[in-house]
Amino acid sequence: MATRNIDTTNVVAGVLLLAIGAFFGLQTMGLEIGTSLRMGPGYFPMMLTILLLILGVAVLISAFKTKAGEPIGPIAWRGMLLILPAPVFFGLTVKGLGFVPALFFTALIAAGASIKMKPLTALILAVIVTIASTLIFSYGLGLPFRRFGPWLPQF
Amino acid sequence: MELLSNLALGFSVATSLENLMFCLIGALLGTLIGVLPGIGATATIAMLLPITFQLEPVSSLIMLAGIYYGAQYGGSTTAILLNLPGESSSAVTALDGYQMARKGRAGVALAVAALGSFFAGSVSTLLVAIFAPPLTAIALKFGSAEYFSLMVLGLVMSIVLAHGSIVKAMAMVVLGLLLGCVGTDIYTGAPRFTMGITNYADGLNFVALAVGVFGIAEILRNLEDEGGEREVMTKNVTNLMPTRKDFRDMVGPVLRGTGLGSLLGILPGGGAILASFASYTVEKKLSKHPEEFGKGAIAGVAGPESANNAGAQTSFIPLLTLGIPANPVMALMIGAMIIQGIVPGPNVVSEQPDLFWGIIASMWIGNLMLVVLNLPLIGLWVRLLTVPYYILFPIIMAMCSIGVYSVNSNVYDLYAVAFFGFLGYVMYKLRFEPAPLLLGFVLGPLLEENLRRAMILSRGDPTTFVTRPISLTLLLMSLAVLIVVFLPAIRKSRDEVFVESEG
Known part of the structure; x- marks a missing residue:
């Protein structure tokens, strides 16, 4: 049972830091480092990347020295599946469909993330959110959104 | 008296009908969103930020300040009634506030929180007015090396004040600094x-980062476990008036809390959060009945709430004088100022005195409004608490999407929100703190610019940071703070403070 005393959370955390460090490290390769007198665009990021990699190693080492921490607990899979795409959908459609339909679907998608939400409630909620936001943000505050976009048939 | 004429100028700006209205709307909206369970002040401000974009700079910052106080007040309300602190600073209030609510004294707890906060707010507003101008004069002597060292100190403080592992908090700061590098290099244009996406050439949008890491990650957390029912202490919020004995019991804690909070709030890196913890510990040590703490001691609500509010106020000092944010909320304020075309820093007080003093005056007015409005409105806020979460979060998601998009009308910001929401949730799962990340992100570009400028000025000689006295002092302070937290004894008591707050 050699794995008993490993804090899995910190193993994942350390590996994640190393991966992020590696990503930034690779990206920094293409940048000019410069000298300490005239620092290039890559100088500061390079220092930070090295620091991040060191910290990643430190977290990884600490995972093997401490006793197992709290478990990670339940993960909001359904939430991630529906909450995260909501703003992406809004971004993809706000120019094409326009503010009103894009927002309606965004609210509807997000509403699906809860197991407690019933379809009809979600629909009514999305309609209310859309009407209220259009009144407040578009008419009230005058934010420059196109309410209905070019993808829709124009009247 | 220059101070009086300055304050008079401030009040004349802040009490214009328009600004009073914006302050009021801000305080109301802030409370409204802040009351919603699980949403802290940072997420609230990030969400409501776009509403202020269309306003004049002064009005917009006054409204934001109103939102800030409102959100904090709303946070204490949920902490007391639901035992659900939206932010770590109100976690302390939840300890005794919730117990008071369970004993049927919810109304008194809310009133004590509001009155204590108002008193602390009044004192610390005056402190800001007194100390900000002389500090500005010092700040004007700062060169690049001093700014660099000061920011290092701020980042170190944010590491120390974060929960949990120090190494992980450091990693968050570094990651924040790296994310701050995204975009076009200021000197070379590279x-x-x-990743070839020109829409990110201006850097990542900080509103997207804040909304993602604080707002969306928060929603995901709340969706993890939908089965549990919360016990809402709404039945007994009728009797608001503290008794004579309650008043006697709260005077000392409020005074001490105000002093502690004012002092700690000035520290860069999130002193306001420490303030409520510190005040709780002090009150518990001084109390003749320490066993009452955690079981509904009035001092356990009055002290931390005053300290928290005083700290929140004085944390405007580093923002207004140096342009350096003390905590994530102040980081959002900086973003708002930049969007309004104001460069935060020592020049604000001389170049835009009406803005500077207007904000200071509106702090006090915002606090007053909270007491006058929110005590009678408590019934309404309480009813809001009974709205089920599954109704709330689609509304929040819609507001987040609109908010982020309205900053620059850049759809790539919305993709960034989704990404940072995911990152924030993963970080939470892996027990990383988000506050140092946001602070690193905001300070990153400033830090790099001052580092590079200082090195050019010193002709590539890195000793410039230790040969200039102010810079050396600041760096030594950072070093001392770091050494101190790594000392085993201090580390242990730091853990205890945080464990206590979670207990």
Whole structure:
């Protein structure tokens, strides 16, 4: 049972830091480092990347020295599946469909993330959110959104 | 008296009908969103930020300040009634506030929180007015090396004040600094880490980062476990008036809390959060009945709430004088100022005195409004608490999407929100703190610019940071703070403070 005393959370955390460090490290390769007198665009990021990699190693080492921490607990899979795409959908459609339909679907998608939400409630909620936001943000505050976009048939 | 004429100028700006209205709307909206369970002040401000964009700079910052106080007040309300602190600073209030609510004294707890906060707010507003101008004069002597060292101190403080592992908090700061590098390099114009997407050439949008890491990650957390029912202490909020004995019991804690909070709030890196913890510990040590703490001691609500509010106020000092944010909320304020075309820093007080003093005056007015409005409105806020979460979060998601998009009308910001929401949730799962990340992100570009400028000025000689006295002092302070937290004894008591707050 050699794995008993490993804090899995910190193993994942350390590996994640190393991966992020590696990503930034690779990206920094293409940048000019410069000298300490005239620092290039890559100088500061390079220092930070090295620091991040060191910290990643430190977290990884600490995972093997401490006793197992709290478990990670339940993960909001359904939430991630529906909450995260909501703003992406809004971004993809706000120019094409326009503010009103894009927002309606965004609210509807997000509403699906809860197991407690019933379809009809979600629909009514999305309609209310859309009407209220259009009144407040578009008419009230005058934010420059196109309410209905070019993808829709124009009247 | 220059102070009086300055304050008079401030009040004349802040009490214009328009600004009073914006302050009121801000305080109301802030409370409204802040009351919603699980949403802290940072997420609230990030969400409501776009509403202020269309306003004049003064009105917009006054409204934001109103939102800030409102959100904090709303946070204490949920902490007391639901035992659900939206932010770590109100976690302390939840300890005794919730117990008071369970004993049927919810109304008194809310009133004590509001009155204590108002008193602390009044004192610390005056402190800001007195100390900000002389500090500005010092700040004007700062060169690049001093700014660099000061920011290092701020980042170190944010590491120390974060929960949990110090190494992990450091990693968050570094990651924040790296994310701050994304975009076009200021000196050479070379694109960095944009992965060829020109829409990120201006850097990542900080509103997107804040909304993602604080707002969306928060929603995901709340969706993890939908089965549990919360016990809402709404039945007994009728009797608001503290008794004579309650008043006697709260005077000392409020005074001490105000002093502690004012002092700690000035520290860069999130002193306001420490303030409520510190005040709780002090009150518990001084109390003749320490066993009452955690079981509904009035001092356990009055002290931390005053300290928290005083700290919140004085944390405007580093923002207004140096342009350096003390905590994530102040980081959002800086973003708002930049969007309004104001460069935060020592020049604000001389170049835009009406803005500077207007904000200070509106702090006090915002606090007054909270007491006058929110005590009678408590019934309404309480009813809001009974709205089920599954109704709330689609509304929040819609507001987040609109908010982020309205900053620059850049759809790539919305993709960034989704990404940072995911990152924030993963970080939470892996027990990383988000506050140092946001602070690193905001300070990153400033830190790099001052580092590079200082090195050019010193002709590539890195000793410039230790040969200039102010810079050396600041760096030594950072070093001392770091050494102190790594000492085993201090580390242990730091853990205890945080454990206590979670207990």
